[in-house]
Amino acid sequence: MEEARRIQALPPYLFARIDEKIAEAKAKGVDVISLGIGDPDLPTPDHIIDKLVKAARNPVNHRYPSYAGMLEFRQAVAEWYKRRSNIVIDPQKEVVSLIGSKEGIAHIAFCYLNPGDIALIPDPGYPVYGVGTALAGGVPYALPLKEENGFLPELDRIPEEIAHKAKLMFLNYPNNPTGAIADESFYMKVIAFAKKYDIIICHDGPYSEIAFNGYKPLSFLEVPGAKDVGIEFHSMSKTYNMTGWRIGWAAGNARVIEALGRIKSNIDTGVFQAIQEAAIEGLLGNQDIIGENRKIYQERQDIVIEGLTALGWTVESPKATIYVWPRVPKGFTSASFCELVLDKTGVVITPGNSYGEYGEGYFRISLTTNTKRLREALQRLQDNFGKFEF
Numbered sequence: 001m002e003e004a005r006r007i008q009a010l011p012p013y014l015f016a017r018i019d020e021k022i023a024e025a026k027a028k029g030v031d032v033i034s035l036g037i038g039d040p041d042l043p044t045p046d047h048i049i050d051k052l053v054k055a056a057r058n059p060v061n062h063r064y065p066s067y068a069g070m071l072e073f074r075q076a077v078a079e080w081y082k083r084r085s086n087i088v089i090d091p092q093k094e095v096v097s098l099i100g101s102k103e104g105i106a107h108i109a110f111c112y113l114n115p116g117d118i119a120l121i122p123d124p125g126y127p128v129y130g131v132g133t134a135l136a137g138g139v140p141y142a143l144p145l146k147e148e149n150g151f152l153p154e155l156d157r158i159p160e161e162i163a164h165k166a167k168l169m170f171l172n173y174p175n176n177p178t179g180a181i182a183d184e185s186f187y188m189k190v191i192a193f194a195k196k197y198d199i200i201i202c203h204d205g206p207y208s209e210i211a212f213n214g215y216k217p218l219s220f221l222e223v224p225g226a227k228d229v230g231i232e233f234h235s236m237s238k239t240y241n242m243t244g245w246r247i248g249w250a251a252g253n254a255r256v257i258e259a260l261g262r263i264k265s266n267i268d269t270g271v272f273q274a275i276q277e278a279a280i281e282g283l284l285g286n287q288d289i290i291g292e293n294r295k296i297y298q299e300r301q302d303i304v305i306e307g308l309t310a311l312g313w314t315v316e317s318p319k320a321t322i323y324v325w326p327r328v329p330k331g332f333t334s335a336s337f338c339e340l341v342l343d344k345t346g347v348v349i350t351p352g353n354s355y356g357e358y359g360e361g362y363f364r365i366s367l368t369t370n371t372k373r374l375r376e377a378l379q380r381l382q383d384n385f386g387k388f389e390f
Contacts, residue, residue, distance in 0.1 A: 019037075022036075035347060035374075039243050040238060040293075040368050042293060044242050045288075047281060048282045048285070061273040064270070065273045065276065067265040070276045072280055073280055074092070075091040076284050077249050090254070093257065094251055095251045095257065096260055098271075099270075100235055100246040100248050104248065107267070108202055108250075108256075109138055110135075111262075111263050113137060117138045118162060118166040119138050119139070119167065122143050122153060122171060123143060123144055124359030124362075125172060125355055142356060143158070145175070145180070150180055155189055164197060168199065171203045174207040174320035176207065176323060177362075179320065179321045179323050180318075181319050187218065200256055202231060203226075205233065205234050206238050209294075210320055211294065211320035212298050212317070213319070231253055232250065233248065233249075233250050234248055234249055245275055246275075247275050247279050300371060301324065307375070313326050326365070327390065330388075333353070333360065334353045334359065334363055338350065344385070345381055345383075350365075351363055
């Protein structure tokens with residue numbers, strides 16, 4: 001029963017390994033506080049749940065859904081973009097539903113990469129960009145995201161021969177894991193680069209609605225020329241606390257959307273229509289959840305920044321996302337520091353090198369834990385370590 005080479009080469013998925021470590025610690029009787037996985041602990045709003053219950057009782061929704069997604073769902077996505085960013089999206093040609101954006105991110109590589117083709121991958125970055133590329137037979141080429149450059153890739157440092165061979169570029173702002181943001185001038189450079197080298201831009205934007213102090217992240221699609229060269233992935237997960245519901249979308253360039261829809265129609269049969277109806281309610285209904293989430297995550301971010309400062313860190317407050325991305329103290333690697341913290345305190349943090357070579361020297365804290373447990377986690381660090389040196 002020999003596995004295919006594409007599977008043999010795959011590392012265990014990052015968060016599967018974290019789950020294993022948590023299970024091992026709990027088995028030893030440790031009271032684990034996980035600041036690892038970016039899975040919102042906040043509940044899905046009642047009006048969305050109520051819509052699901054009602055829609056699930058409709059027998060029409062018990063049959064196979066549309067492969068591209070219900071037109072009503074795609075129209076809701078288009079209305080959401082229009083309301084948020086004044087972007088005009090054709091719901092029939094420029095939107096496809098996804099079983100969560102992760103699925104679409106993995107499948108887009110199969111649409112465009114032949115064996116040996118290159119995809120430009122942010123490093124550090126969400127692991128699926130590289131995994132999807134590798135599964136499709138492509139070659140991931142790392143775009144270093146360095147603190148001194150605001151965690152933005154330096155496009156002019158990409159070698160000409162690599163740029164000419166590249167077919168896809170993945171970007172993600174507001175950024176996981178760094179919390180970095182991107183402005184219009186950066187996106188304009190990206191669009192010009194994509195046009196010069198005939199590269200498709202795949203922008204991953206799930207954190208666009210989790211931003212603080214009046215900051216409003218740009219959608220890639222609102223930048224002039226964006227739809228000429230690419231698409232944007234989004235989902236209901238972080239904005240509406242619906243990670244387990246598995247529904248998202250891709251929007252943008254019609255040819256790319258059609259190609260993604262074509263491969264999906266041959267692989268899956270779409271999202272349960274009752275969930276699509278619930279998502280429509282989320283996109284078009286009461287939007288109070290967005291402001292409520294921002295307040296909660298802002299409070300949690302403040303607790304983490306204050307606690308890290310007391311421990312010796314100098315950390316800027318990210319303008320968006322549910323993450324904080326500090327450096328590890330002197331004398332540690334990302335992995336050794338995170339292992340020590342878990343062993344000494346029962347607190348789970350994610351080593352930066354899990355997100356790529358250029359994540360080494362950092363770790364990620366997720367704000368998806370309530371304020372009481374966040375304070376307890378930071379107190380455990382204080383009790384066990386005092387102050388760190390940097």
